[in-house]
Amino acid sequence: MREQLLAALSQYGSPVLFGVTAVAAIGLPLPVTLLLVVTGSLVAQGVIPLWVAIAAASAGAISGDQIGYIVGRWGGTALLARFSGALGGAGKLAAAEAHARRWGGPGVFFTRWLATPLGSVINLSSGIAEYPWIRFVLWDVLGEVLGAVIYILLGRVFSDRVLALNDLLSNFTWAMVALLVALWLGWKLWGLRRSTRPLP
Numbered sequence: 001m002r003e004q005l006l007a008a009l010s011q012y013g014s015p016v017l018f019g020v021t022a023v024a025a026i027g028l029p030l031p032v033t034l035l036l037v038v039t040g041s042l043v044a045q046g047v048i049p050l051w052v053a054i055a056a057a058s059a060g061a062i063s064g065d066q067i068g069y070i071v072g073r074w075g076g077t078a079l080l081a082r083f084s085g086a087l088g089g090a091g092k093l094a095a096a097e098a099h100a101r102r103w104g105g106p107g108v109f110f111t112r113w114l115a116t117p118l119g120s121v122i123n124l125s126s127g128i129a130e131y132p133w134i135r136f137v138l139w140d141v142l143g144e145v146l147g148a149v150i151y152i153l154l155g156r157v158f159s160d161r162v163l164a165l166n167d168l169l170s171n172f173t174w175a176m177v178a179l180l181v182a183l184w185l186g187w188k189l190w191g192l193r194r195s196t197r198p199l200p
Contacts, residue, residue: 005020005030005031005035006034006035006038009035009038009039009042010042010047013042013047013048013052014048014052014053014055014056015056017035017039017048017053017056017057017060018056018057018059018060018063019060020032020035020060021035021036021056021057021060021061021064022060022061022063022064022067023064024061024064025060025061025062025063025064025065025067025068025119025120025123026064026067026068026120027068027120027121032061032116033116033151036057036147036148036151036152036155037151037152037154037155037158038155039053039057039152039155040053040151040152040153040154040155040156040157040158040159041155041156041159043152043155043156044155044156044157044159045159050152050156053148053152054145054148054149054152057144057148057152058141058144058145058148061112061144061147061148062137062140062141062144064123065112065119065123065140065144066137066140067123068120068123068124068127069123069124069126069127069133069136070127071124071127072123072124072125072126072127072128072129073127073128073130073133074127075127104131104135104139105135105136105138105139106139107122108122108126108131108136108139108140108143109139109140109142109143110143111143112139112140112142112143112144112146112147113143113144113146113147113150113151116147
């Protein structure tokens with residue numbers, strides 16, 4: 001699938017970029033980071049203008065994020081149950097909802113470009129938690145535009161080493177997700193230890 005997506009990007013440009021980023025933001029596992037890096041390489045070759053690439057990638061991702069938020073907020077119990085199964089079960093979705101309530105906008109912002117594998121879950125959980133839509137849009141736009149700028153510019157600068165750069169970015173992203181999970185678990189264990197400590 002990766003080769004077909006890259007071939008379609010080279011042939012059709014920004015419409016493919018918009019469509020793939022939108023579908024990936026909804027939750028379909030697609031190689032968006034690679035797509036953005038390759039887009040940067042195409043920018044360096046003069047195939048796609050820089051501002052068009054950033055606008056298409058940002059608009060697609062923001063559109064997909066809004067769909068996820070709407071499903072979370074107004075999708076109904078049956079639809080949410082279906083999505084929760086696809087995204088790791090009700091427990092994972094409940095934990096993400098608690099995260100959305102606790103971290104709010106910064107949680108949305110950082111999962112747009114730094115901890116991207118969590119993005120679609122945060123979209124759903126923000127809707128379920130009824131996080132204010134205007135705030136969600138603000139943080140979402142800031143994060144998605146920043147993410148598009150970072151990855152497309154990296155692809156433009158390192159246009160001759162796209163695959164190596166993608167591998168490095170993928171490893172970094174999963175390392176950040178693992179770090180966030182480890183910090184969250186450590187915080188939970190510390191809180192549990194304090195709550196079970198006997199009174200003096």
